[in-house]
Amino acid sequence: MFRTLFHGLLALALLGLAGAARAEDGYDLWLRYRPIEAEWQARYRPVAASIVVAGDSPTMRIASAELKRGLDGLLGGAVAEDQPAGAGAILVGTPEESPMIDALGLPLESMGREGYLIRSIRIGGKPMTVIAANDDVGALYGAFHFLRLIQTRQPIEALDIRSTPKVQLRLLNHWDNLDRSVERGYAGQSIWDWWKLPDFKDPRYTDYARANASIGINGTVLNNVNAKADSLTAPWIGKAAALADIFRPYGIRVYLSARFSAPIEIGGLKTADPLDPQVRAWWKAKADEIYRAIPDFGGFLVKANSEGQPGPQDYKRTHADGANMLAEAVAPHGGVVMWRAFVYSHETPDDRAKQAYNEFKPFDGRFADNVIVQVKNGAIDFQPREPFHPLFGAMPKTPLMMEFQITKEYLGFATHLAYLGTLFEETLAADTRAKGEGSTVAKVIDGSLHGYRLTGMAGVANIGSDRNWSGSHFDQANWYAFGRMAWNPDMKARPIAEEWARMTFSNQQGFVSPAVDMMMGSREIVVDYMTPLGLHHLMASGHHYGPGPWVDDLERADWNPVYYHRADAAGIGFDRTKAGSDAVSQYAPPVARMFGDIDTVPERDLLWFHHVGWDRRMASGRTLWDELVARYGRGVRGVESMQRDWTRLAPFVDAERHREVATFLAIQRHEAKWWRDASIAYFQTISKRPLPAGEAPPEHPLSWYRALNFPFAPGH
């Protein structure tokens, strides 16, 4: 008997080995439940011995299955489920569904639907852990949090965790087109296989929902803000509804981008004038139709009168008129309208950076209760670095939500390693001074500064059909960091990077610390080799890949890099002081003074706000020209340093992922040098100054860089 059992186990073990040849292809993201170190298993097992989930809703079944899957994988053994709670039980649920949890009298009152408590408790003398919430989705969030503790090797014996989201709408924006291409997508096609929806439900949709729920993302805008009206026709509503059905138990609502002219294009009307009664009726009927298919539909996201999109101004109406009309249509169903502030007028303005403020500030307080205005982090367009958008702090009576770009349109596409946690943190931590010191952007976004009735944060997704979801392994961290900061805008980039690196790669200290250092420095490195010292919008046209600081021939002045850097014989930079475009005056006075004074503006923002002489002395003692060249070089060396770091981390990372990251870093090194060389070659024709000693001349003449073109770049 024993021998038979032994042989059976042997066969099983060998079978397991064959099965375990599964590639580390990144599909599992940070939910990578591989068996952990034996000593940690030994420590955790008694505290995570069984799972007792109260309730049988789809959400609670998911919470239960996730804990089972996670603990089975991590602890390398089958964790019991649904036992009568004994020592080491993990109790999961709501007081309503679980008498045991109810009896604990936990302080859940102020925690809303999504908050959760995780506590180490004793019941009948037996140590247990309770994951409790007011609603099932809170319990699911708590379950993911509990797993994260184990994934990151935190103690779980004496827990007293309380977490509620500070932001209500935590949304991904998919710029996914109906033909499955993705605008500014560098991770393959859209994960929405529209053609086969609603019939075929790719199992990947479920994994998408799991990943989002694990970081608290609670909504997703399925289609591109440059929207087709077709997305609002019955067949496409059906496809959206199929996705909504899958996402619902994960606490994720579906939203749609709405094309403002849809009443004409699919409604057969002659106008889309928001004050036209027929138009209003059409949108109300359309909203009713959508809500019949998707009862918890989140609402609309709208890009109007921006970059050629239709909008209320086509009818001499205002943004408020347009937004409020849509808001009226979804209000009876509890929906919201997210109205984007990324607008700039058809006429070439004196300074594009001022346009959004100029167009929206006058309408503060004029938007309906269920409208929230979505503002990009900076005033231009997702550059490697931008000062915070002047609208933050300037709209006390209108809820503003943040729009970050997770996909790296301007930061090297998928192959450049650039951890965006630092970019998000920098923006959120910026002090608007709107109501005195400490009036951070984070406090605008979480609503606390102005008492917003609605709060939100959106991230333009970097998710696609690539096996690793994001186009590169490290780009997964940007999705992760966005979710974590949307939950809590006060979270810092470093601990998030550390969590992610531990869950995604390794908990070995030899790995974690250097990997996190590398991530933390990575975005500044990109700034250095692309747009140092406050330069911006220097990329090539259309696809936005590679340097194009010389571009001066695009239709609109403010589409050209030369419009932004304004380099001339005297110096370089965009004068946004009172002497120039006076964009600084859109900020609160102390901020305006700080940015507007060349002696107080941070060097990192210098050329954003000032036109500066080539020979001006910088903090380093170098002239501006020399400093500029030095920054470009520092960027290239920064990538080389990341390459060395990553090489040293090889012992901690599986071969497949290590090789891929190393290959991408080599591409990044090559392209960083291209940026440096092309930029210096160009700017030197204007500065007419020699390179500082020790700085290598560009590898090719400027004409060589100008001749490069990339007709098949992705995402365009």
Added chain:
Amino acid sequence: MFRTLFHGLLALALLGLAGAARAEDGYDLWLRYRPIEAEWQARYRPVAASIVVAGDSPTMRIASAELKRGLDGLLGGAVAEDQPAGAGAILVGTPEESPMIDALGLPLESMGREGYLIRSIRIGGKPMTVIAANDDVGALYGAFHFLRLIQTRQPIEALDIRSTPKVQLRLLNHWDNLDRSVERGYAGQSIWDWWKLPDFKDPRYTDYARANASIGINGTVLNNVNAKADSLTAPWIGKAAALADIFRPYGIRVYLSARFSAPIEIGGLKTADPLDPQVRAWWKAKADEIYRAIPDFGGFLVKANSEGQPGPQDYKRTHADGANMLAEAVAPHGGVVMWRAFVYSHETPDDRAKQAYNEFKPFDGRFADNVIVQVKNGAIDFQPREPFHPLFGAMPKTPLMMEFQITKEYLGFATHLAYLGTLFEETLAADTRAKGEGSTVAKVIDGSLHGYRLTGMAGVANIGSDRNWSGSHFDQANWYAFGRMAWNPDMKARPIAEEWARMTFSNQQGFVSPAVDMMMGSREIVVDYMTPLGLHHLMASGHHYGPGPWVDDLERADWNPVYYHRADAAGIGFDRTKAGSDAVSQYAPPVARMFGDIDTVPERDLLWFHHVGWDRRMASGRTLWDELVARYGRGVRGVESMQRDWTRLAPFVDAERHREVATFLAIQRHEAKWWRDASIAYFQTISKRPLPAGEAPPEHPLSWYRALNFPFAPGH
């Protein structure tokens, strides 16, 4: 000690179980080496106890690794490698590298580079198996064959297998664009991540090569026949070279589609006239450049003067002039030119079906030695059924190769189940009568009929970035069948389907027989609900999705379905007899007579060749109109029957794949009914005849079907 070992094994087993949760997502294709039944393992193990591979070339290392991976997986245990050959050893190699194999004196003389022998032998009284070939790649093919025997549960104790390919060029044609879209692709994006090549080599490229080598495919045309000249620039040659380096040890050569006007577009010349010395010099230099990067580059595939593509006729030169110029450029390097016969003139012809013959027949014997003319299976364009192309048998002095379409442009995209083995077989088995009875298309293609110096078969790939490669699980069978029939055009569709079903799904007899029956009938079902009785080219415009028999407004007459069905008050069908377009006369006289006589033409081809009165009696005794309606209905019922069959097969198939196939069958059922209803609704407006008793009227009025449109259909 024993207890420790036991616990270790227990842990391993549990770990294995956790790891084994790997989804059955179809990625493994037919190389799905899951552990087989214990009794079969017991039977095979003694005969496959160890692997002894001679030689250390990349190809032999691959053969060794594949056998190891396959046997470890299938037999559920670690198979020994590189042991001194004992009982149960599998000896793999060439006489040149292996003295043991050399000593066996195997009859390898006439087997070429790619042929192989597999024999059960005894050495020193010990039973062994030898897999021998003249070249490493032959040994690799033999290794895959040996694994296939186990995968399909064949006896392996007394093997005496001898296999050589009957066709030299066994090629996939990828219609993959440089922006990663795929023309007529229904499986996601191109698997070529051009943007990240040549630096990043997706591990998937290796799995692609493995899969192809396993069925003997030895070449791949990387880019679309509707080619961009960019594909011949240095950066793209570098990308192709990176792929060639990966594919080389698998016996796979890389080819490129060449745009005829490239000398103008990227060469800066004023002309692409094939007789212009500068043009000839440009192509020679271009070929030299390619061969420097890819020493075993296969050659060019060209679509010229077809559907708007440039070609020699733009300069009043002939197809032979064009092909021979390119042939001259690649000849010194051993390359070939595959010149497509899919042409039709700019002027609307009397019958498009006659064009290729008319254009090419006069040039028989006028092509250079390293040119092969690539001919689609039928004279129109990959319809669900076409009679064999009249060029087959008509070009005795010019090598012709077959072009099949594996991707289902006209057979329901990825969601309709249509096993194309029967289509391939039907074409290959067709008798051209060119040199008397038995002059089958297969014998044209394998070169035996006319003594061709070059032979080839191309399949337009259905491969994309979808996890399951082909867009649906059953579409993998079409890739598989193509490869098997390219190796041996005499192979029959049924045994290939059986091999595939066993390897891909299950060897249980309760599964195999019904699954193979389902596959074997599937394409005829599609013919029934789309284009019964010889009808053809009835699809909607552009994307070719769904029915559009009414379309009559496209620019060229011969792009319109009405051009092909010619339905009128009297009857329906294209008169290609002498009284009509006389396309029949392009066939050998006995075939021409058979097709040309309404009493001898097979009913399946009736309306391809004849305009037939609505009331003509068919073999069934029904009138043509009633028969047409009956066939449409039979198609719909055929899908319903497949649905029932598949439901019954649930016990044999993992849940994930079963669900996906079932979902796709439901889509197919829905769309089959759409085809039937729309077609009947339309044709009834012309036939003016009632539906036969018991036939349900179309669900919607004709106007409803005509109003449908699909602007976001894939592959277009």
